[in-house]
Amino acid sequence: MAEAPSQKHFPVSWDQFHRDARALAWRLAAAGPFDSVVCVTRGGLVPAAIVARELNVRMIETVCVESYTGIGRQGELRVLKGISEAITSGSNAGGQGVLIVDDLVDTGKTARVVRELIPKAHFATVYAKPMGRPLVDTFITEVSQDTWIFFPWDTGLAFVPPIHGGA
Numbered sequence: 001m002a003e004a005p006s007q008k009h010f011p012v013s014w015d016q017f018h019r020d021a022r023a024l025a026w027r028l029a030a031a032g033p034f035d036s037v038v039c040v041t042r043g044g045l046v047p048a049a050i051v052a053r054e055l056n057v058r059m060i061e062t063v064c065v066e067s068y069t070g071i072g073r074q075g076e077l078r079v080l081k082g083i084s085e086a087i088t089s090g091s092n093a094g095g096q097g098v099l100i101v102d103d104l105v106d107t108g109k110t111a112r113v114v115r116e117l118i119p120k121a122h123f124a125t126v127y128a129k130p131m132g133r134p135l136v137d138t139f140i141t142e143v144s145q146d147t148w149i150f151f152p153w154d155t156g157l158a159f160v161p162p163i164h165g166g167a
């Protein structure tokens with residue numbers, strides 16, 4: 001996916017991300033209970049920690065996926081590590097009672113692959129773009145497809161030129 005010239009930017013601070021992840025937890029509290037959380041690395045690690053704390057879930061698993069290599073650059077999707085059978089056995093077969101957490105859904109490619117691994121799990125993201133939205137059960141904020149979300153762990157304080165153009 002090449003970066004479109006009209007790409008909009010949506011920068012998210014730590015504070016805003018914490019609030020949005022906590023809002024997600026409030027919504028998920030009504031959708032649970034969940035026996036375990038599967039976070040989609042790496043972006044899902046941060047909201048998963050916040051959601052698991054709020055919902056008192058202590059069984060945490062990862063599914064390790066690699067997809068994007070830069071802003072708007074989606075490469076071949078690779079599952080580097082799948083989901084342990086301990087998470088999906090017995091009454092949790094197929095992902096029943098399992099919560100999958102990711103930071104966002106964009107094209108839905110990642111969510112589709114992870115869903116195939118545990119189809120009965122509940123899929124939650126903090127942010128969603130229109131293409132991926134149908135693949136997510138619960139999310140908090142939708143942004144347009146041509147928006148790139150900048151997460152606090154990918155950004156830092158930097159000089160911004162003033163509106164009038166001078167320094």
Ligand SMILES: O=P(O)(O)OC[C@H]1O[C@H](OP(=O)(O)OP(=O)(O)O)[C@H](O)[C@@H]1O
Nearest residue numbers: 041042043067068105106107108109110
């Ligand atoms: O809906 P999609 O188009 O598949 O995009 C969404 C995925 O892309 C990002 O992960 P990325 O592959 O960049 O890896 P990261 O989480 O390690 O940053 C993001 O964290 C989602 O997992």
Ligand SMILES: O=c1[nH]c(=O)c2nc[nH]c2[nH]1
Nearest residue numbers: 068106147148149150151
């Ligand atoms: O940091 C990110 N922001 C995004 O908008 C996005 N979409 C896919 N992958 C993404 N990563």
Ligand SMILES: [Mg+2]
Nearest residue numbers: 041042043044
């Ligand atoms: Mg990711």
